[in-house]
Amino acid sequence: MPDFKHRTIKLTPKRNGDETWSCAYRIIDISSTGWRFPKGHSYGSFGSREQAATAALEETKRIVDIYPGKTRLHPPEQY
Numbered sequence: 418m419p420d421f422k423h424r425t426i427k428l429t430p431k432r433n434g435d436e437t438w439s440c441a442y443r444i445i446d447i448s449s450t451g452w453r454f455p456k457g458h459s460y461g462s463f464g465s466r467e468q469a470a471t472a473a474l475e476e477t478k479r480i481v482d483i484y485p486g487k488t489r490l491h492p493p494e495q496y
Contacts, residue, residue: 426477430466437462440473444480455480 425445443456459472
């Protein structure tokens with residue numbers, strides 16, 4: 418599992434029925450109030466497992482960058 422700015426990111430790529438790939442992600446974070454697990458998935462369909470995982474990792478990095486405080490890690494509604 419990759420780490421980014423003291424958060425662990427769990428990626429779960431999967432092959433779709435049309436032979437494309439997507440990737441679910443979960444950001445594992447701890448705050449003063451407990452554990453948080455924001456989650457989502459890569460947007461779009463990708464030709465390979467690696468492309469889907471890379472897209473999901475980039476998405477999680479954007480979320481962490483938008484919400485840098487450990488107690489403020491809540492992705493916006495569109496994520």
